[in-house]
Amino acid sequence: xxxxxxxxxxxxxxxxxxxxxxxxxxxxxxxxxxxxxxxxxxxxxxxxxxxxxxxxxxxxxxxxxxxxxxxxxxxxxxxxxxxxxxxxxxxxxxxxxxxxxxxxxxxxxxxxxxxxxxxxxxxxxxxxxxxxxxxxxxxxxxxxxxxxxxxxxxxxxxxxxxxxxxxxxxxxxxxxxxxxxxxxxxxxxxxxxxxxxxxxxxxxxxxxxxxxxxxxxxxxxxxxxxxxxxxxxxxxxxxxxxxxxxxxxxxxxxxxxxxxxxxxxxxxxxxxxxxx
Amino acid sequence: xxxxxxxxxxxxxxxxxxxxxxxxxxxxxxxxxxxxxxxxxxxxxxxxxxxxxxxxxxxxxxxxxxxxxxxxxxxxxxxxxxxxxxxxxxxxxxxxxxxxxxxxxxxxxxxxxxxxxxxxxxxxxxxxxxxxxxxxxxxxxxxxxxxxxxxxxxxxxxxxxxxxxxxxxxxxxxxxxxxxxxxxxxxxxxxxxxxxxxxxxxxxxxxxxxxxxxxxxxxxxxxxxxxxxxxxxxxxxxxxxxxxxxxxxxxxxxxxxxxxxxxxxxxxxxxxxxxx
Numbered sequence: 001x002x003x004x005x006x007x008x009x010x011x012x013x014x015x016x017x018x019x020x021x022x023x024x025x026x027x028x029x030x031x032x033x034x035x036x037x038x039x040x041x042x043x044x045x046x047x048x049x050x051x052x053x054x055x056x057x058x059x060x061x062x063x064x065x066x067x068x069x070x071x072x073x074x075x076x077x078x079x080x081x082x083x084x085x086x087x088x089x090x091x092x093x094x095x096x097x098x099x100x101x102x103x104x105x106x107x108x109x110x111x112x113x114x115x116x117x118x119x120x121x122x123x124x125x126x127x128x129x130x131x132x133x134x135x136x137x138x139x140x141x142x143x144x145x146x147x148x149x150x151x152x153x154x155x156x157x158x159x160x161x162x163x164x165x166x167x168x169x170x171x172x173x174x175x176x177x178x179x180x181x182x183x184x185x186x187x188x189x190x191x192x193x194x195x196x197x198x199x200x201x202x203x204x205x206x207x208x209x210x211x212x213x214x215x216x217x218x219x220x221x222x223x224x225x226x227x228x229x230x231x232x233x234x235x236x237x238x239x240x241x242x243x244x245x246x247x248x249x250x251x252x253x254x255x256x257x258x259x260x261x262x263x264x265x266x267x268x269x270x271x272x273x274x275x276x
Numbered sequence: 277x278x279x280x281x282x283x284x285x286x287x288x289x290x291x292x293x294x295x296x297x298x299x300x301x302x303x304x305x306x307x308x309x310x311x312x313x314x315x316x317x318x319x320x321x322x323x324x325x326x327x328x329x330x331x332x333x334x335x336x337x338x339x340x341x342x343x344x345x346x347x348x349x350x351x352x353x354x355x356x357x358x359x360x361x362x363x364x365x366x367x368x369x370x371x372x373x374x375x376x377x378x379x380x381x382x383x384x385x386x387x388x389x390x391x392x393x394x395x396x397x398x399x400x401x402x403x404x405x406x407x408x409x410x411x412x413x414x415x416x417x418x419x420x421x422x423x424x425x426x427x428x429x430x431x432x433x434x435x436x437x438x439x440x441x442x443x444x445x446x447x448x449x450x451x452x453x454x455x456x457x458x459x460x461x462x463x464x465x466x467x468x469x470x471x472x473x474x475x476x477x478x479x480x481x482x483x484x485x486x487x488x489x490x491x492x493x494x495x496x497x498x499x500x501x502x503x504x505x506x507x508x509x510x511x512x513x514x515x516x517x518x519x520x521x522x523x524x525x526x527x528x529x530x531x532x533x534x535x536x537x538x539x540x541x542x543x544x545x546x547x548x549x550x551x552x
Contacts, residue, residue, distance in 0.1 A: 031396060052410060061400060140313075145329050149310040153299050153308050154312045183437040203479075208515045210475070210476055214465075217464040233471035246464065256455055259454075
């Protein structure tokens with residue numbers, strides 16, 4: 001279902017987009033090509049079904065919408081979700097004749113995305129460990145005054161890590177996985193306890209993703225009131241994300257003005273009244 | 277009077293833009309990216325090889341922050357290095373590394389919460405809307421808007437940091453900047469709430485009893501009657517609590533969710549009710 005050339009191209013994209021250590025750097029590699037929704041455009045071009053791949057990627061993107069990697073701790077490396085998960089979910093939906101935007105395809109995409117996310121995590125830590133070799137070569141050569149080694153350590157040598165730990169595994173998993181996945185239906189019936197559990201996992205994991213995000217914006221427990229307010233705006237009042245942003249902007253503006261007024265009162269003498 | 281040429285500054289900027297994390301390891305993270313980026317500046321400012329080698333050693337210590345907003349630190353040290361080359365005696369290795377160490381923590385917090393935690397998810401959220409039905413408009417929107425804005429932002433703060441040198445610290449951690457940042461974070465808290473409500477959907481299949489006509493009365497409906505989506509919110513808050521208050525790693529929380537899924541399915545609490 002997926003040829004060697006296609007599998008190779010997908011593996012190459014995985015290297016370019018290998019999360020924080022992406023061969024194309026942070027802004028283009030990690031924060032553009034690594035995101036499932038963006039990746040789906042390229043996967044679609046490679047597999048010849050742009051529309052279908054984008055639809056498949058939407059539920060995966062939602063699970064990982066809020067991926068922050070503080071201090072190099074990676075909960076899930078999306079390169080595997082994007083360049084293994086999307087092709088396999090697409091192959092599954094195609095072999096089953098599902099509607100790419102339908103609920104079966106969505107649920108399956110979410111679950112397989114979560115499952116292969118761990119593959120990416122292993123790849124991330126593996127690459128970071130292998131990079132230690134290049135860095136040690138770098139230190140040794142720097143002591144001898146060889147400045148040119150910096151460029152090699154930064155641009156060329158990590159490609160070896162990527163080839164071994166990212167390119168080869170992704171290519172093989174996608175090539176053989178796409179064929180194997182057609183037998184999925186018989187081996188793993190939907191009403192079995194393990195498939196039910198797999199799909200339940202798919203619905204629980206986004207909660208962790210959002211919680212990671214929440215952790216990055218909440219400093220004191222009382223901040224959770226704003227979180228609950230945003231939740232109620234969207235769930236109970238049905239506001240879209242942008243509309244909720246507008247309402248949140250009001251809170252933000254009020255907070256800014258109050259803080260500045262307080263700061264002024266604290267530092268400037270009492271006779272300065274014009275702004276208060 | 278020595279002055280860094282535009283060419284060297286550009287070269288330094290692009291090296292940081294591309295290479296901030298390409299040779300990431302958990303031992304040195306962004307150290308090599310930093311050195312590679314400072315190299316053109318040091319080579320221009322200092323003539324002898326010995327001097328260049330000695331000045332490069334200033335940047336040997338560990339460095340890690342959110343690399344996009346961290347461009348300002350590289351800019352600041354470029355400015356400081358220029359002043360040092362012109363004989364400013366108060367600028368020594370200790371001062372430069374004091375500024376680097378003092379900024380990387382706060383900047384990581386700002387970058388993770390504002391850029392990665394708020395700006396990217398909002399852009400992706402809008403792109404998801406555009407991607408409806410598999411439209412390429414979604415990915416294209418994100419690719420263009422994200423890359424144009426982040427490149428502009430990184431260039432802006434890099435050169436701002438260079439111009440201001442050490443006084444940039446006040447701009448970043450000053451009163452007004454702090455008030456602004458805290459207010460944007462309030463906005464972030466509301467948005468995260470709205471995201472949780474829009475993108476996470478955890479439901480229970482528990483049937484409480486049947487009414488007179490034999491229709492099931494579902495626990496889910498009772499819960500939503502009290503606070504729409506409360507189960508989802510509790511899962512997000514629970515995951516947050518474990519990570520923020522109990523210092524449990526995201527991977528362990530994800531594993532816990534997998535276990536909860538299995539137990540929940542076993543007892544009939546969860547049931548995705550899907551079929552092929």
